[in-house]
Amino acid sequence: YEYLEQELLSYRELAAETLDGHSITLRGNVELAEEVDLALREGAKGVGLYRTEFLFMNRERIPDEEEQYLAYREVVERMAPHPVTIRTLDVGGDKLVTDIDLSDEANPALGLRAIRFSLQEGKLFNTQLRAILRASAHGQVRILFPMITGLAEIRSCKNLLEEVKAELAAEGYAFDADIQIGIMIETPSAVLIAELLAQEVDFLSVGTNDLIQYCLAIDRGNEHVAYLYEPLHPAVLRALQMVCRAGQSAGIEVGICGEMAAEPLYALVLLGLGFDELSMNAPYLPRVKRIIRQARRSEALELVTELLQFGTAPEVASCLQKEMQQRF
Amino acid sequence: YEYLEQELLSYRELAAETLDGHSITLRGNVELAEEVDLALREGAKGVGLYRTEFLFMNRERIPDEEEQYLAYREVVERMAPHPVTIRTLDVGGDKLVTDIDLSDEANPALGLRAIRFSLQEGKLFNTQLRAILRASAHGQVRILFPMITGLAEIRSCKNLLEEVKAELAAEGYAFDADIQIGIMIETPSAVLIAELLAQEVDFLSVGTNDLIQYCLAIDRGNEHVAYLYEPLHPAVLRALQMVCRAGQSAGIEVGICGEMAAEPLYALVLLGLGFDELSMNAPYLPRVKRIIRQARRSEALELVTELLQFGTAPEVASCLQKEMQQRF
Ligand SMILES: [Mg+2]
Numbered sequence: 001y002e003y004l005e006q007e008l009l010s011y012r013e014l015a016a017e018t019l020d021g022h023s024i025t026l027r028g029n030v031e032l033a034e035e036v037d038l039a040l041r042e043g044a045k046g047v048g049l050y051r052t053e054f055l056f057m058n059r060e061r062i063p064d065e066e067e068q069y070l071a072y073r074e075v076v077e078r079m080a081p082h083p084v085t086i087r088t089l090d091v092g093g094d095k096l097v098t099d100i101d102l103s104d105e106a107n108p109a110l111g112l113r114a115i116r117f118s119l120q121e122g123k124l125f126n127t128q129l130r131a132i133l134r135a136s137a138h139g140q141v142r143i144l145f146p147m148i149t150g151l152a153e154i155r156s157c158k159n160l161l162e163e164v165k166a167e168l169a170a171e172g173y174a175f176d177a178d179i180q181i182g183i184m185i186e187t188p189s190a191v192l193i194a195e196l197l198a199q200e201v202d203f204l205s206v207g208t209n210d211l212i213q214y215c216l217a218i219d220r221g222n223e224h225v226a227y228l229y230e231p232l233h234p235a236v237l238r239a240l241q242m243v244c245r246a247g248q249s250a251g252i253e254v255g256i257c258g259e260m261a262a263e264p265l266y267a268l269v270l271l272g273l274g275f276d277e278l279s280m281n282a283p284y285l286p287r288v289k290r291i292i293r294q295a296r297r298s299e300a301l302e303l304v305t306e307l308l309q310f311g312t313a314p315e316v317a318s319c320l321q322k323e324m325q326q327r328f
Numbered sequence: 329y330e331y332l333e334q335e336l337l338s339y340r341e342l343a344a345e346t347l348d349g350h351s352i353t354l355r356g357n358v359e360l361a362e363e364v365d366l367a368l369r370e371g372a373k374g375v376g377l378y379r380t381e382f383l384f385m386n387r388e389r390i391p392d393e394e395e396q397y398l399a400y401r402e403v404v405e406r407m408a409p410h411p412v413t414i415r416t417l418d419v420g421g422d423k424l425v426t427d428i429d430l431s432d433e434a435n436p437a438l439g440l441r442a443i444r445f446s447l448q449e450g451k452l453f454n455t456q457l458r459a460i461l462r463a464s465a466h467g468q469v470r471i472l473f474p475m476i477t478g479l480a481e482i483r484s485c486k487n488l489l490e491e492v493k494a495e496l497a498a499e500g501y502a503f504d505a506d507i508q509i510g511i512m513i514e515t516p517s518a519v520l521i522a523e524l525l526a527q528e529v530d531f532l533s534v535g536t537n538d539l540i541q542y543c544l545a546i547d548r549g550n551e552h553v554a555y556l557y558e559p560l561h562p563a564v565l566r567a568l569q570m571v572c573r574a575g576q577s578a579g580i581e582v583g584i585c586g587e588m589a590a591e592p593l594y595a596l597v598l599l600g601l602g603f604d605e606l607s608m609n610a611p612y613l614p615r616v617k618r619i620i621r622q623a624r625r626s627e628a629l630e631l632v633t634e635l636l637q638f639g640t641a642p643e644v645a646s647c648l649q650k651e652m653q654q655r656f
Pocket residue numbers: 090146147186207210
């Protein structure tokens with residue numbers, strides 16, 4: 001075990017590249033500026049998911065533009081020159097102090113949250129977009145919109161972003177006018193029309209935790225149905241495949257920032273499906289890189305073709321485990 | 329308006345056939361035996377969805393086998409020789425008096441309900457399957473399992489059904505040993521692997537209400553997100569197309585029993601997508617049949633190809649409305 005730790009340490013400086021020369025971008029998920037240093041130490045080439053909820057929750061007042069700007073800027077500067085992907089507010093409206101009363105939502109997971117909430121709370125969203133854009137003057141920033149279900153939401157986001165750019169320009173602020181925008185793919189709808197959505201954005205990022213829950217119509221926090229949460233469910237694999245293909249057709253980067261990205265068992269599968277970026281909490285990075293560096297892309301492609309033949313998650317898992325045991 | 333009523337009356341006896349000779353099966357959704365007569369009067373060729381929840385809810389005790397058998401038998405006999413599709417219990421567990429405490433489910437729509445609940449409550453499910461099978465001695469019965477997400481659930485249902493058949497045979501009861509079994513397609517997962525599921529059953533029935541909600545990750549009962557409930561959302565159209573294609577490949581019937589089936593505006597779309605059966609509350613049958621009889625399948629196919637090009641529901645709706653105004 002200690003030996004493995006030593007070996008993993010040595011991976012931190014090495015490229016995330018397969019034996020047959022295919023590169024994957026490994027990035028970190030962070031919530032606080034301090035976590036950026038850890039991600040860098042573990043070899044992250046940027047932040048694939050910067051969760052901004054932390055700034056907003058458990059407090060009386062929504063943070064103002066300056067406070068957000070300073071927080072985002074610190075993450076961006078620490079990670080420079082690598083990109084930081086800032087996800088706009090992704091909470092259920094019930095978690096924040098606002099004027100909208102959401103305490104009566106019968107199914108909050110299917111309610112006013114994430115981008116729906118931001119689009120409804122114009123002032124709050126405007127402030128966050130201003131802060132993100134201002135932070136983009138200090139490094140490479142990408143904006144990520146959560147819980148998109150269709151083109152209309154993307155267009156609303158883009159329009160608002162353009163308005164904010166115009167405001168900031170008029171006020172003399174510096175920002176990246178060509179800031180990249182991406183969307184989380186975490187609703188089944190976004191999977192089904194991934195090829196349409198991919199034409200409107202610069203990158204896709206799959207949020208597997210929510211995607212699995214919505215695909216299977218389960219709340220994994222519910223003990224009675226948690227057994228149905230299966231990342232290797234054939235429907236999930238097909239969904240991931242559809243998203244990767246959509247990204248490839250559109251020529252844009254497809255990442256994954258859910259828990260699946262951090263599980264070494266799935267690394268070959270994600271490689272074979274065609275993901276360009278895996279983003280995870282820093283401590284998992286070396287283990288995943290180790291798998292990537294010992295694999296061939298061609299074999300991962302074959303493996304995925306084989307896994308897609310199976311009808312149930314246990315069958316997929318058993319085939320995958322056998323393969324992994326033989327190799328690692 | 330009176331003239332239209334008269335005209336619709338005349339449709340009741342006519343076949344649900346397009347101008348170019350393609351037949352669709354129109355069936356009724358019922359909850360009570362009395363509704364069967366109404367469905368027959370409106371021209372239904374069977375029951376596409378018999379909801380059994382009514383028998384179970386708002387009472388102290390789960391109905392016993394005999395009570396269920398008599399209820400199912402009455403519907404089956406009234407509808408003979410047309411088939412009756414009996415859906416097994418499709419409620420949230422929180423709605424019934426059982427030993428499982430589900431009052432703490434944070435998101436009941438993503439919880440222990442429908443087939444999940446039946447598979448957990450073995451005695452209750454066994455009793456319902458016995459009653460359904462015994463009713464199958466009195467006419468043509470099909471069993472429909474709700475909220476399927478994968479093959480494992482179908483296999484469990486089939487195994488339990490075979491056990492019940494063996495029990496009944498040993499006890500000397502008459503039943504249809506070749507009873508057809510089908511599944512509701514209402515989770516995104518079931519759409520994504522429809523082609524696998526179709527190989528295991530005799531028919532598919534799309535529950536559009538839930539499917540739309542799960543695809544778009546919304547609770548339409550929630551006023552804050554109800555605006556996102558769009559039956560013509562491009563993701564919904566693609567989902568319906570995937571299901572129809574899966575059924576066609578497997579050579580089995582694909583029906584639709586959600587509210588979409590009852591909306592004349594959607595009839596051409598459903599025809600073009602390739603549905604074999606539309607099932608709805610009786611009063612809607614003549615209006616839908618009128619559309620079918622005045623349409624050509626070939627034109628409906630072209631229309632669907634055109635509608636699938638659009639990126640948003642309002643664009644789809646506007647194209648469809650224009651087409652419908654020109655024709656009807
Ligand atoms: Mg999410």
